[in-house]
Amino acid sequence: MSSAHGSQFSLLGQRRFAPFFWTQFLGAANDNIFKFAFTMLVTYQLSVHWLPPKLAGLVIGAVFIAPFLLFSATSGQLADKFDKARLTRLVKDLEITIMVLGTIGLFSGQIALLLGCIFLLGLHSTLFGPVKYAYLPQHLDEHELTGGNGMIEMGTFVAILLGNLAGGVLIALPADAWLPGAKAVALTCLGLALLGRLAAQAIPPTPSTAPGLKVNWNPVSETWRNLMLARQSVAVFRSLLGISWMWFFGAVFLSQFPSFAKDVLHGNEQVASLLLVVFSLGIATGSLLCETLSRRHVEIGLVPLGAIGMTVFAADLYFASRGLGGDGVHGVGAFLAEPAHWRVLADLFALSLAAGLYSVPMYALIQLRSPPSHRARIIAANNILNALFMIASAVIVGALLSAGVTIPQVFGLIALANLVVGAYIFLLVPEYLLRFLAWMLSRFVYRLRLVDDEHIPATGAAVIVCNHVSFVDAVLLMAASPRPIRFVMDHRIFKVPVLGWLFRLGKAIPIAPRGEDPAAYEAAFDAADAVLADGELIGIFPEGGITSDGQLQPFKGGVMKILERRPVPVIPVALVNLWGSFFSRAEGGRAMVKPFRRGLFSRVSVVAAPAVAPERVTPEGLREAVHGLLVAHGERVLLQGKEVAA
Helix, strand or coil: CHHHCCCHHHHHHCCCCHHHHHHHHHHHHHHHHHHHHHHHHHHHHCCECCECHHHHHHHHHHHHHHHHHHHHHHHHHHHHHCCHHHHHHHHHHHHHHHHHHHHHHHHHCCHHHHHHHHHHHHHHHHHHHHHHHHHHHHHCCHHHHHHHHHHHHHHHHHHHHHHHHHHHHHHCCCCCCCCCHHHHHHHHHHHHHHHHHHHHCCCCCCCCCCCCCCCCCCHHHHHHHHHHHHCCCHHHHHHHHHHHHHHHHHHHHHHHHHHHHHHHCCECHHHHHHHHHHHHHHHHHHHHHHHHHHCCCCCCCHHHHHHHHHHHHHHHHHHHHCCCCCCCCECHHHHHCCHHHHHHHHHHHHHHHHHHHHHHHHHHHHHHHCCHHHHHHHHHHHHHHHHHHHHHHHHHHHHHHHCCCCHHHHHHHHHHHHHHHHHHHHHHCHHHHHHHHHHHHHHHHEEEEEECHHHCCCCCCEEEEECCCECCHHHHHHHHCCCCEEEEEEHHHHHCCCHHHHHHHCCCEEECCCCCCHHHHHHHHHHHHHHHHCCCEEEECCCCCCCCCCCCCCCCCHHHHHHHHCCCCEEEEEEECCCCCCCECCECCECCCCCCCCCCCEEEEEEECCCECHHHCCHHHHHHHHHHHHHHCCCCEEECCEEECC
């Protein structure tokens, strides 16, 4: 049972996850301490003619992001070619070298050397990025992948937050202090680099997934090659674009916090820091919630939920921040004393929480469905796209502000743009929308319990056979499966309003009786065979129709015809306690006539049995297996004319 797995926090007590988590956490914190302290140093303390204070943040950000564009394609190949634990330790050795140079630069005030260290830190992050996301699928199973990604995302944003805060505090230490600001930053960063290397030493071996790979040193051609590979899976490629859009969206807010705090909210630097804290906590909270809301699956149904939240709360932030006035500059206390400001903070927290719900399932989907031999390279291509989208964000927002658009109006425009982008992605890849509807149905109409759902395979071709109780059986099975199921369904269900559109969107395969339409009958089996040939799941209801009395009907022989063409494992699945609900034919053979006949949140279960080898499959044996699942979980069923109950 999936419930047998521990929570995502239990991973912090396991060697396969904890050393890697702390390695990435310390690295992210170190990057941000150094970057933010250096930005404050050249803005407020040291003055050089070639780096004016008003451009310091922009230049430092551009120098840090440049390696992502130049070296991501190469770093992805290295992560696929070599052991990821060994590569991580080499990256941490590089970080120590960088911080030694940074210590020299901070002690001597050499700005050019420090700017070079920023570039090298960007290179450090570029090399580690593909490792970070390609490592997890080699050590976590499908049920743990969402929780593990949530922990990594939470750790990253908390590290960014703490790094910025610590960098600001340390660099502000006065020159007559026991340890002046620049020296305090230098020693702290060097110490964190050493701790990160120590944590990396405990990372378990993570073998190469492409040991024979010949490295292509041309970043342009290699990036293009990996994007073309990702395009072979529509869901993976659109997820790359979706994640990059999230970074575009987030960069709009992060880049505008100082100006938003000063010019719109009339707050000081501490108010700008408060906005960063609220945003980071929202991302961290949303990332951690993904595991709970997904029932420990890679649940991309959360992506539309996150997109809706991003749009709604970004739009409300526009309305909440219009017309905010006041005299003078507020500190945090005076800022929080204004009730209108709490709405701003609530919107900011909610939209960033939604961004966490949006991004974590996409990362997990990319990890799960990318070919293992190319996984790190696809993630590297994602990093390049992220960088390009963030650069585009800076250029577009800069142009809007130069054209006289206000910051609240920018937030309103990004809400509108998010609505358009979300609609485009979800209509182009209907799997997101279908999983969202399945998630909603299993959360707010039924209380769905999954039992032994690990028997539904995360990879490889298989046939799912299930009893047919209601018009939403396929939707509930979608909610239980870690990946899409292509259902073979009676052609008449496609004529049902809404449900017909839904199943067409999900590319369900219509089938008609051979005597009624021989061509449609054969076409259905051809389509099912093509799905299995691609290594995907087929779902069938071998009773041939929805039960009209709640009893298990004889299984027909369609499954045998499928297996004759393509011998694959068959997984018996039972829908338990669904009879009598709104979508079943419990009202004299009619369905959907009494919406609340069993009340709200009616409890139903999806129960899976171990796979049956194709050579052992018979319709009668499969019916016995499904019947056994029903009886074992308390459903009264007829078998050979006799009523049986648990």
